Amino acid sequence: MDPGGRRQGRKQRLGGDVVAETWSKQVQTGSLNFDDQGVDLKRRRGRALEQFEQHGFPGRKHEEWRYTPLSRLAAGPCAPLLERSQEIAFCPDLPVDMLAKVVIVNGEFRADLSDLSRLPSAIRVQSLAQLRHSDPDQLASLLDLYWTQDSHPFYDLSDALLDDGVHIEVVEEGAKIDAPIHILHVLDGQARSGSAHVTGLIQLAAGAQLQLIEEIRSAGEVLGNLRWGIGLDPRSILKRVRAFRPECSSIFHGTRVIQQQDSRFEDLFCSSGAELIRNELHVSHEGTGCHCDLMGAYAGCGKDHLDHHTTIDHKVEDCTSNEIYRGVLSGQARGVFSGMIHVHQDAQRTDAKQSNDTILLSEGAEADTRPRLEIYADDVKCTHGATIGELDEDAIFYLRSRGVSPDEARKILVRAFTSEVFHGLEDRQLSDFIADEIQQSINPDGTNHE
């Protein structure tokens, strides 16, 4: 957060902040009782609630939030927490062989719907609620590691309403977990609108390898506030795919990654349509020889708002990063990309690449892109670039001359444009699935979701 914005935060909060009032009242009167055991956890919760009460959801004049329309959230339809213990009717499977499945429904880790039976002993998966009760001090110190207590509306909410989520640890050094773990968030606000707040923590031991596929499915008017803290010990490798299709909901998805020496983080973010989605990603290279791939493909139509904020902190020497975000916008959809690469003074021989390309399919669509480089070391290779354009008319004619209708031709070209981002994905079925999802979410005439 930029200090200027924070200083003025109070003035710029959105008016009529029903959300903050509702929650603080509930916590104070004890109707929301989290039964904290640890002192640190209690303190963290109290402080976060205070901060959220004070700042609320930031308004448009706040630099970091100027493109993100939060006014609807502040008006309060998502103020209550989503009801727990609902039966869920939809739980579609991805076409991928999974090692385990973690299902989180309306913010609650559901042991009954999850499948952890095939997990090897090298990996431990438990609900965050479990950790919160069994070892609140460890939880508090993990939270401190990833989230400082600077004011941030969604992280504050996550702290203030901290309840459940998942804690994944690969404890055995060098353990290679081949098949991915599927994490499915179900947000069901059909009966009553509301919000869910989920915290996930991941820790990989030295040399360990893990793959995750995270999915969000939602129905009704919901706010999903999800965050991940990821710690990668030396030489470990985490591959994560996020395949989101949250449709009419609002999603905040934040990730903080701390990478130690020679570790590798490969992230692929794919979202096809959401009323509001803000994807915040912060990667910190703390040891030499780290690498991260931050890939993103997003498609929006109707009045979707797709917002991506990434920061890579190159703190030490000989680290590399590669970031490509590609968006396709139709209707009156808006895409935002704000990517910061921060090369610290000691980070000599950093090699950082960043690009954001957007295709606009309609006149009403809008893209705002802000690639940013801050370099304080002198021996570095950094490139960044951004383009905003339209589909290639020659390619459309080429497809049409082969019998493909104009609408389908555009869809195929959207697929071509976005799928370059997940070229590297080894699992062909998964990459086809993602490509299909994105392709299907595009409405060439640019009006609405199909």
Place this chain on the structure above:
Amino acid sequence: MLEIHGLCASVEGTEILRGIDLEVKAGEVHAIMGPNGSGKSTLANVLAGREEYLVDAGTVQYNGIDLLELSADERACEGIFLAFQYPVSIPGISNAYFLRSALNAIRRYRDESEIDAVDFLELVRSRMDLVGMDEKLLHRAVNDGFSGGEKKRNEILQMAVLDPNLAILDETDSGLDIDALRIVAEGVNKLRKKERAIIVVTHYQRLLDYIVPDHVHVLSEGKIVRSGDKSLALELEKEGYSWIQADDARAGNNA
């Protein structure tokens, strides 16, 4: 199969075709020759339905239907195929995906069921042999990083898979060395059949050594100024285009 009468077309306000008359029957191979700027490629693109080219006058009947009423994709579904002079590269989708999408679009148009991945691969493999194409190209992005020869071969592969009634080859020989030219031409020859008509648009006679035409037409300033058999092409090769233009100019002066 194809009857063109008095076809006039322009692009961005410039008149390019000035009254073309041409009749092509099933089983025939017609060569359209002419100097640069004579309108050869325009004719090919107008027939394929490129929207930048405006038809100002004339009619085109194709198997009894008014071709000019159809969009480019409808024409393809009706069996018209244009092999591009400059095939477009599309990074991000494989040749196989591209071809299967095209084939299925045509099959849907004809109320046929879509072809599945297995049958499709079998079909494509059998056609790849025709043009001597490496199967690796099937899994590469469409024309992306292809050599000139590979691109043109890819066009002929598409023709072989989509199985058109009328194929228009727009300067298929341009940018090819003699070996590549021979391979592409052999591919085309294997695709000659009595139900299919082929129009070969070319500047040079050398392609016609390999794809021997039944009829040769010379286009100059948007009109067909000579028609004949394959010997006309040889004459052109010997004399160049200048005599045609000179002849033409004289004819113009006399009129």
